[in-house]
Amino acid sequence: MTRQKKPLRLRAQRFKNYLPLYLMMLPAFIYLFINNYLPLSGLVLAFKHYTVQGGIWGSENVGFQNFMFLFQNKDTALILRNTLGYNLLFMVVNMVLGVTLAILITEIGNQRLRKLAQSSMLIPFVVSIIIVSYMVRAFLDPQAGLLNTLLKAMGKNPISWYDTSGPWPYILTFVNAWKGVGYGCILYISSIMGIDPTLYEAARLSGASKLQTIRYITLPFLKPTVITLLLLNLGRIFNSDFGLFFQVPQNSGLIMDVTQTLDTFIYRGLISLPNIGMTAAASLLQSCIGFMLVIAFNALTRKMSRENAIF
Amino acid sequence: MIKSKQDKRFEVFASVVMVIVMFIIIFPFVLLFISSITEEKTLLINGYSIFPEKLSLAAYEYIWNSRDVIFRAYATTVGVTVIGTTLHVLLVALVAYPLSLRRLPGKSVFNFLLLFTILFNGGLVPTYMIYTTVFHIKDTYFALLVPNLLFSSFNAIIVRTYLRTNVPSELYESAKIDGASEFRIFREIALPLGKPIFVTVAVFAGLNYWNDWTNGLYYVSDSAKYSIQQMLNVMVKNIQYLTQFGRAPTSGSIPSVGLRMAIAFVAMLPILIIYPFLTKYFEKGITLGSVKG
Amino acid sequence: MKKLLSLLLVAVLLLGLVAGCSNSSQNDTANNDSQGTTNDSDTQNDTNSEEPYQVNMVITLPATAPDAAAIERVTAAINEITLPALNMTLSLEVVPYSMYLEQIPLRLSSGSDMDIFTAFSALGPSWINAGYIIDMNDYLDEYGPDIIDTYASEDLARVCSMDGFLYGLPVHKEIAQQPTIFFRTDILEKHNIDVSNIKTLADVDALFEEVSKLEPDMWMLAADNTAQGKTIVADFLGTTTASTCVLNPESSTEVVNLIASDEFYEWCDYNHKWFEKGWINPGAASDTESYYTYIASGQAFAFFSDYGHPLSESDQEANCSGTDLTMVQMGEPYCNTGTSAVFCYCIGAGSKDPAKAMQMLNLIMTSPEIMNLLNWGEEGVDYVVNEDGLLDFPEGVDESNVGYHLNAGWILPNQFMCTPWCTSEPDIYEQIQAYNETAVVSKSLGFVFDPAAVADEVTAVTNVRSKYYKALIVGAVDPDEYIPMYLEEMEAAGHQKIIDEIQRQLDEFLANKA
CATH class of the missing domain: 1.10.3720.10 (MetI-like)
Structure with a gap:
């Protein structure tokens, strides 16, 4: 910083004033540099045939060959469909459920019940995905699972859940909602609490029904929050929760056409054939697309309502 | 604030739905806990259940021993x-x-x-x-x-x-x-x-x-x-x-x-x-x- | 703004370098610097007379490792042998199975200085292509002359070779697999059933028919979804697709598609029949539960295995929590590259001195003292020698409180050097060696397929496999419907190209051998 060529006295003085502030930020940025920025050099591996002897920089350049592999693979379309499809589905489902539950919770008259409902929304959020996969197994186990016990009790044939792809889009959406809906819900609740009560009062006096007040007051007020949440999720639209798509379906083969996402594909590729170049290529693509999406949507949001943009 | 009949009905509806939702949230935890105190054979043969035939603290004993x-x-x-x-x-x-x-x-x-x-x-x-x-x-x-x-x-x-x-x-x-x-x-x-x-x-x-x-x-x-x-x-x-x-x-x-x-x-x-x-x-x-x- | 950004980057970069430097200089003193250039290692060689070389050894186990203090105690005892003999020390690390696939490839890919480590032999070929491991041929003859003598034949010693690249030395254990079935002895005795004549799947079917009537609530078979059909005798030629193999490998060298074979169909067909009748655990296709659990809990009656060696019955009984089992061998033991080297010991590409690593391996594989230490710990602390000359726990020590007791000779370099534990027969290792000699040997022994030329096809076929394979081999789906689907997708994924490539390499290998 001292190498700045034309240090106006004023500027130098100003800098000196701010020096303590920069120093405060230093530890975090040193850490980010080591933990996040230095490994970025690994992204060049996307264009290399990596060998241990060559290391990151010395390995042979292969241009876009690693990307070619990704695009030539005939499963790519399927994987992209799953990755994007599930993310969009999860966004919509969690949003609709979150908003609905938030409205319902705020409408509960009994204070204790309301408190209880509100705080139980987040319990699944604090549990690790491994434990969640244990719980799912307890329901879906083909032999001992609760669902098959129920089916048998109703005189129906048990279903081999982990081999039947049909129900899995629903199962995954349900598990994801079970674990994640509380997060958005809490957010919507606080937005609803922030709405000026006199608005409702006025609406009531002019004879609006409950549904009408929700439609014309609550929902419009929730819009900014919804946009922000969507924005946050859009950046990760090419990423998927590895635990959800790998641990929860227990890596079962027959349902892979509905559970395979970009992340599980990379992991499986890495385990069966160590191909570090290909992994780097896939994660570079993931990052780039996510990055561009966030920038684009942030710009869009900025245009529509400045205060909702993230940066 | 005086509540209209319609509001009251909506409140009841909201409460009922939320009780069901809370049940859905809590149930897997209960199932997990019960299965941890179910006797192993019962679990393998009868399957996971909220009301298992036979309970056993063997798992917790094992944890205590190790x-x-x-x-x-x-x-x-x-x-x-x-x-x-x-x-x-x-x-x-x-x-x-x-x-x-x-x-x-x-x-x-x-x-x-x-x-x-x-x-x-x-x-x-x-x-x-x-x-x-x-x-x-x-x-x-x-x-x-x-x-x-x-x-x-x-x-x-x-x-x-x-x-x-x-x-x-x-x-x-x-x-x-x-x-x-x-x-x-x-x-x-x-x-x-x-x-x-x-x-x-x-x-x-x-x-x-x-x-x-x-x-x-x-x-x-x-x-x-x-x-x-x-x-x-x-x-x-x-x-x-x-x-x-x-x-x-x-x-x-x-x-x-x-x-x-x-x-x-x-x-x-x-x-x-x-x-x-x-x-x-x-x-x-x-x-x-x-x-x- | 731009200027500020670049300045910032420079500043942060400098700081980062400083941080990096201070750290690496710290570690120089710890003799741990992995960035040693050729010059560095030369100077190290010069000072060798004073400074002993530390060999980093990693072994893997299907159990949690002993704690660090116990490992340190044992390695200290090992070093008392290795220091005078080689002027080297051993640093031992135990990685559990469960983390093997995450940790070991990561370490290898980052060029970490693992000298000797346990490898799943099947992973070797892809590791060669990634440059993870070194060719042991360069060192074996000069620095490991005694190692070759520990194997029954030179072929067996060099079985982990791909296209002349020796990537590992196989662990000493049984070299053959054998179609085998295990039954719960209590059920056999209860109904007075004789199983000694069970030889084919049809025999098994007839038996299940009989027993299922006597024990209607029991599953006849606890299925294993992780392996191939256990009665199929095939040489998989070091491939991982589970579909390319040589059938009747003692006489044939023709690479075929296993999935299209009668043998595979027969296996799937019988299993499907059993599955439909409810004789197989219904969750088998996706079960992550060990099938031993069902035997141990009394829920299942039998399971197939490919281990028919002398130790197998007691091994499996231990796996089934001590359930009394009856083993029936359904075929001859067969030996090929895969069966003779399930695990091997490799030298990592990051090893600072592969010659020294080889010398250490040479010493370990030929020293009863070191092997006993590795497997059983320290005499007097972890074990004592009883009056029969076998090993036992000392007074007041048992399995639950012993400090170091791997009891995993089958994954250590050379268990035949160890003294047997008191619970096994005194001549158990001789028995295994005798068993090895009875094995029918595959004509392709020593051949390992190099998948590099068809890597994309292998990945694609592996993906297809994970879709169908498990469900087929446990009988969860109808083979008449699913095998054609599987075959069609395999074909689309380029399976024939893989078969052709394997055949080409195999023919070349056989021509060179002759």
């Missing part, structure tokens, strides 16, 4: 969580306070540098190389601690936003006029006034440390340094390999279904116990996380 190992894993998890959370909050506070000041030159560059790390990462292999060949954290407690120190730069953005909106800039200005140094302003104004958000961030960081199992998976093979989540993971995966290669070095090394459920339950118990005390901080964190920046 308490050395399990408590050590507990201690590791607790230690790492406490230290990691403290350091995380400290780092976040130190970077968020300057960024919350509108007057700081180059603010947007730093903001960008923070946000960039959320979206881009170099992948596992380069990260691993740096940590093992430069910093040698393999098989040390640092391996459980360091990679997550700033697990989410997003927390810094949350704190920054909170400080900007909740600490009136006049406070800073008058302190400046009184000749207080930046560090003093940070310590005596920003820290105390930002306390709610720091607690919130701490809660999230603590949760993250408590539930983390991936760092152990990549960096730790010394069983003395297992965290409780890693132990859970190791047990289950050992069974899969065992069936594949058909040999067990010592008999009885296959944990039963009930035992696995019991350890899972023990692993999340502390969180469930302190959960009621933490709810409001979670809620606050989530709320603050998404307000405009």
